[in-house]
Amino acid sequence: MKTPMNSPTASLPTLTTDIVPFAIRGERLEVLLARQTTGWGLPGGPVGVDEDLDAAARRQLAEQTGLSDVYLEQLYTFGRPDRNPARRMVAVAYFALIPIASGSAGVPAAGDAARWAAVDEPPPLVLDHGEIVAVARRRLAAKLLYSTIALQLMPERFTLSELQAVHEIILGEPLDKRNFRKRVLAMDRIEATGELARHGGRRPARLYRALHPGQVELIK
Structure with missing residues (x-):
């Protein structure tokens, strides 16, 4: 039976995760970006039907950047209806922290699939990924004051x-x-x-x- 276009289930949002991988490189805070079809953006993608959110974020980070076994923390949910003009998408964002000793381990400093960029001078990013990076940076700075x-x-x-x-x-x-x-x-x-x-x-x-x-x- 075909679902009517005005049915609440006709346009259910796609659930994704977006990850902001931070590292200190060259005495500045940098973020690791992944190449997407329309430009540079954050690693991430759709969450599987039976997949845990944290597991999805870790999987996507490893598949798209080669990074694994790093600190990962859920940041915020970005669900503005117009954040993706093509279709309704809700993103659960995370940030990851990469120790100085392994800031580029397994990940190219620049290349076709991934690149590092200064948080203060990022290239144009897809969708609202620039906003996500800014929110993650503010959360990280705030947590310096009351955590380790x-x-x-x-x-x-x-x-x-x-x-x-x-x-x-x-x-x-x-x-x-x-x-x-x-x-x-x-x-x-x-x-x-x-x-x-x-x-x-x-x-x-x-x-x-x-x-x-x-x-x-x-x-x-």
């Missing part, structure tokens, strides 16, 4: 100066060194490794690591 989310962007071992630099890049402003270190150490979520980092002729700096790698903890 910045640790998801760090390598296994890092100095406090490197951690501060990541905060400053995301926030877009300098931070007081003494206050930053006092706050970070008071969180009691990182520990010294007992090793030192030596960079050229600069004074050696202590190396730290996350106490609970892979977890984002809220700080009261």
Whole structure:
């Protein structure tokens, strides 16, 4: 039996996921884009009928960028009726955080299928993907103030100066060194490794690591 065009089920929206993969590259916050038929956009696509949302996002990220086993967090649902002129689409957006040590692992820096772009200077993006990137960036910056989310962007071992630099890049402003270190150490979520980092002729700096790698903890 054919469904009438005025039936509520005649134009059911397509459910998709869109993922914003962030990494610190070249001392700036960048996003990984995937080539689409009409230009550059975020990795993602339709969710299978029997597929979990998180599983769909991870699958699409791996298939389109080669990235797997990275931190992934649900961001927001974008469902404005006119976000796609061709058909009704509702997107559940996520952002992913890629540690500095593996910021380009398995993914070309530029190429036919994927490319990195500065968050502050992205190319024209399809649909409302520019808005999605902006919302994800604001969420990431906000969570720096009450969680350990910045640790998801760090390598296994890092100095406090490197951690501060990541905060400053995301926030877009300098931070007081003494206050930053006092706050970070008071969180009691990182520990010294007992090793030192030596960079050229600069004074050696202590190396730290996350106490609970892979977890984002809220700080009261």
